[in-house]
Amino acid sequence: MKKKTLKIGLVGCGGMGRYHLDCHYRHEPRVELAAFCDILPERANGYADEYAPGAARFADYRELLKDPSIDAVDICTPNYLHSEIAIAAFKAGKHVFCEKPDAIDAKKAAAMRDAAAKAGKVLMVMRNNRFTDAAKYLKRFVADGRAGDIYAGRCGWQRRRGIPGKGGWFTTKAQSGGGPLIDLGVHMIDLAVWLMGSPRPVAVSGQTFRKFAEGSDVSDSEHSKFGDAVKGGTFDVEDLAMGFIRFENGAVLQIEFSWASNVEKERRFVELLGTKAGFAIDGSQMKIFTEENGELLDVVPPGVQKDDGHARNLRNFVDVVLDGAEPCYKPQQGVDMIAILEGFYKSARLGREVRL
Numbered sequence: 120m121k122k123k124t125l126k127i128g129l130v131g132c133g134g135m136g137r138y139h140l141d142c143h144y145r146h147e148p149r150v151e152l153a154a155f156c157d158i159l160p161e162r163a164n165g166y167a168d169e170y171a172p173g174a175a176r177f178a179d180y181r182e183l184l185k186d187p188s189i190d191a192v193d194i195c196t197p198n199y200l201h202s203e204i205a206i207a208a209f210k211a212g213k214h215v216f217c218e219k220p221d222a223i224d225a226k227k228a229a230a231m232r233d234a235a236a237k238a239g240k241v242l243m244v245m246r247n248n249r250f251t252d253a254a255k256y257l258k259r260f261v262a263d264g265r266a267g268d269i270y271a272g273r274c275g276w277q278r279r280r281g282i283p284g285k286g287g288w289f290t291t292k293a294q295s296g297g298g299p300l301i302d303l304g305v306h307m308i309d310l311a312v313w314l315m316g317s318p319r320p321v322a323v324s325g326q327t328f329r330k331f332a333e334g335s336d337v338s339d340s341e342h343s344k345f346g347d348a349v350k351g352g353t354f355d356v357e358d359l360a361m362g363f364i365r366f367e368n369g370a371v372l373q374i375e376f377s378w379a380s381n382v383e384k385e386r387r388f389v390e391l392l393g394t395k396a397g398f399a400i401d402g403s404q405m406k407i408f409t410e411e412n413g414e415l416l417d418v419v420p421p422g423v424q425k426d427d428g429h430a431r432n433l434r435n436f437v438d439v440v441l442d443g444a445e446p447c448y449k450p451q452q453g454v455d456m457i458a459i460l461e462g463f464y465k466s467a468r469l470g471r472e473v474r475l
């Protein structure tokens with residue numbers, strides 16, 4: 120008989136764990152919050168008390184995985200643990216939803232993909248930006264051929280000041296895998312490449328900078344309030360990454376990601392150029408630029424567009440596991456994405472373009 124309820128164990132009860140609970144699980148009748156896990160027991164206990172007092176609490180995810188009644192885990196830990204926990208979860212026969220980035224290197228992302236396939240379980244990694252109204256509309260617009268051939272574009276997430284958890288795991292390469300390129304790049308590069316029709320990346324060239332490791336801790340970014348800051352902690356990742364990606368079909372993408380840079384204000388965007396139309400996503404808003412009957416024409420949908428991508432992405436995971444819905448994400452796309460980022464860091468180290 121088809122299962123009606125998904126019993127989920129949340130691993131990592133920090134900022135994003137809470138966001139998953141608030142934006143979706145607390146409103147989702149098909150999900151039972153069965154267990155909470157955090158190496159800090161007060162966090163697992165605190166979340167359980169608040170969201171599901173009957174749920175089990177763990178300090179070690181391996182103990183949580185031993186519970187055969189748990190169907191799926193949602194991984195909201197620091198990046199370096201994503202692959203380890205996901206692979207252990209597949210071995211224990213669970214489905215996995217994981218926060219971005221998929222993993223801190225492409226080999227680990229591939230190991231997650233393979234473990235999911237071997238277990239015959241669902242692996243989905245957060246791609247919340249694919250689920251906004253603007254992204255969904257534009258995906259159809261491109262698929263209908265209305266943009267023509269997309270041959271070039273730009274994407275980025277520039278912050279004036281907004282370093283998450285300075286001195287903590289976010290700014291420690293061994294735990295995060297990198298700075299804004301892996302933290303923010305995974306969002307907007309993914310969105311751009313997905314809208315381009317997922318062409319195969321073949322080469323990357325880029326440079327990274329670390330200019331704000333010391334100095335003021337001011338922030339003007341509402342999106343940077345993640346992770347715990349540690350005074351005097353490690354900061355061995357970049358705060359700006361700027362570069363260029365080439366695809367097999369000849370298309371190119373310029374990219375720029377910063378946690379801190381002297382720009383006017385924070386901006387997250389994708390701009391793609393097609394032979395029939397171009398378009399821009401700026402935050403949750405979008406515009407289409409085209410020509411009709413010899414006139415230049417801008418298309419701007421009225422009103423505020425919805426930006427609850429996280430909730431919709433989590434709902435898609437539940438739909439996939441319970442109802443066999445089409446997943447918005449294929450694990451190979453995650454491997455390709457992390458390979459771009461890894462190639463970028465290598466290019467920055469070597470000072471030249473890197474073939475993927």
Ligand SMILES: NC(=O)c1ccc[n+]([C@@H]2O[C@H](COP(=O)([O-])OP(=O)(O)OC[C@H]3O[C@@H](n4cnc5c(N)ncnc54)[C@H](O)[C@@H]3O)[C@@H](O)[C@H]2O)c1
Binds near residue numbers: 197198200220345
């Ligand atoms: N999709 C998005 O928009 C978005 C936004 C922010 C963060 N994230 C991602 O979410 C993940 C978590 O980020 P965050 O901001 O919540 O960080 P956080 O530091 O606030 O939370 C991480 C939690 O994991 C716990 N933890 C550490 N090691 C653990 C272990 N071995 N077992 C169990 N728990 C462990 C920590 O104690 C902490 O409570 C990261 O991968 C980050 O990239 C995604």
